[in-house]
Amino acid sequence: MNFDMTEEQQMLADTTRDVLLRGYGNVEARNKVVDAPLDASPGYNPEVWQQLAEIGILGLGFDEDSGPIEVLAVMTEVGRRLAPEPIASAALVPGAVIAEHGTAEQRALLDEVAAGDRLLAFAHTEPGRRGAPDLATRASEQGGSWTITGRKNPVLAGDSAGTLVVTAAMPGGGSGLFLVDPAHDGTGVRRVGYRTFDGQRGADITFDAAPAQPLGTGGDATDAITAAVLNFQSALCAEAVGAMDESLRLTTEYLKTRKQFGVPLKTFQTLTQRAADMYVSLELARSMSYYLAVSVADGRFDPTIGARAKLQIGRSGQHIAQESIQLHGGIGVTAEYPIAHYAARLTAIDQTLGSATDQLRYLVGQVGSYGTVML
């Protein structure tokens, strides 16, 4: 048992950090990218995207050489810099699904993804169906050809994805995975892109008998979907830890430098005690993020572990986001200072793939089924 990163994983984190720092050295650089008009920009910096591709970040987890721990290392840095590049949502998470289950031809798409030339999106969440046990989007077959009908929203990075990985209920029961090309008119796919409140991009996508290609051999893919959701949750948790880490660093810096009543704020114990509690929240969140990533890396695709990690990340994220703003004072709610942007991202992560409350509801449903809680 150990929770240390290997030298290679640490180097991967350092390299990612360097690239993102060059792209987003200050809050203005990020604001400029995420505030750009929807039709004039993809919502991230194409140059940064290309650099990420060049150092191999966009293909992590597509082969045996890397997996959830490498993704964790990278996503923590993404969270630290609040980079808007949809690394997990447009490349790593849907890419891993194709890598694991796709046909040789489908896997060939991954070369383009890793090269930064094709974006993917995982179209899974459905409007108005929180906690639903099944999917409303349906797949149908006619003469060996498949189509999909239904609606997915929010689909993160769905606005600019060249290929969608879509989940849909199968005619014979269970849930399947399909690839859908959303790009062309007249294909039964209508997507409306938007900006999320925290500066990401997403889309509301309606499928009306849209031609779809079963992923791999097709059929029931319930386990593959569970794995994809856990991979996504793990990436989000790691990103949140990076965002919390940087929020706390910014806040402690502020307490050291900002003066009121003629003294630095850190003179006031009412503030430093709260900063200490933020540190506790951060480290508990980090532990749970490791727990999920290590479990998934070991092939333990247990939704309970996802729920546990995401519950802690939700709790810690909210605590750190709120206290970071409060300890900064008025500047903490401005767009020109970074701290509130971290709070926004942490809030968005909580509401992606099940909030802390959703996870708690899930855990409550099984709390009576075992005696002692175990890892």
Next chain:
Amino acid sequence: MKLALSDADSAFRDELRDFFNNKFPADIRERVRTDSLNYPDDVVTSMRVLHEAGLAVPNWPVEWGGKDWTPLQRQIWSEEMRMACVPEPLAFNASMVGPVIAEFGSQALKERFLPATADLDIWWCQGFSEPEAGSDLASLRTTAVRDGDHYIINGQKTWTTLGQYADWIFLLARTDPNAPKKQAGISFILAEMSTPGITLRPIKLIDGSYEVNEVWFEDVRVPADQLVGEENAGWSYAKFLLSNERTGIARVGTSKVWLTEVKERAAKTAVGGTTLLEDPLFAARVAEVENELLALELTQLRVSGSEAGGQPNPASSILKLRGSQLQQAVTELAVEVAGPDALPFDAPDAVDSPEWAQHAAPRYLNYRKTSIYGGSNEVQRTIIASTILGL
């Protein structure tokens, strides 16, 4: 990163688990479970059984009965012991004075005290806190004045846990009142409780228990060879003592055992046509505490897993802070389960309220102590803020 134990650590755990569950006296474990341990006999028996098996003082140097375990193995030892409801070795002996004597004491002191300390032939108590020196321990006023080959000790100690059973006390006393810093004039001295001039008064706690005492020293003559290490260097030994014992300080295993009992009883407690455990409001509190326990357990494993290099992981300061809060949370839930049955106390057998329920509220009140002793949680936060965050 790897969550699973290595084969060697896994075998290590299984061996301990077997010993604690199958070879350790079952009656004592049952009394731990029901919170009715017989003092001091059960504590003495437990420590001797553990010592016999080489499991009482693993953190000591090997030549004095310690084990060359990794921090992770110590963690496994501590948690397995707690999960099996085996009483931990008396902390004053095993994790406080023993390591200090082993590290800083003369060869003569080691030979005189370490074997008897490991075997609990000597029951130690701690003389650190004073009425005017709580969190600000260095402001202590008890004095030790050198007089030939003796020290003459005067002053008062307090919160002396289980002092009523103690044979000896290790105490901090001021030997140089003129030292430039108040920390610099303090010495670490050993005294036999039967020495003339030492008197002890028990302090009754809110749950009716006697755990702590006040201890007075009035012209107590202690042989000078009972000084540990150097005169006036006691503060650094005290800091060593206080930082030494991180293993198991979070008491995750104990909280897990208690929470399991809370769940079992909640599942049998009817409320509004269902059971308390099926009530979403109560179940959510249980689920949340369970999650927090796992997060702390993982943090503890991270800390012990990365301490192999000898440097304490800064995250270790979380363990006391969060561990105490979770112990308190579990005792709080137990009161909720007891409900109105929590009201009777030490009632005649004919009273319907079960004994555990009668003890729930006193235990809850007693456990408010955990966020106060061993460096209050406010002190822990100050340590985090200053040493980790640089505030």
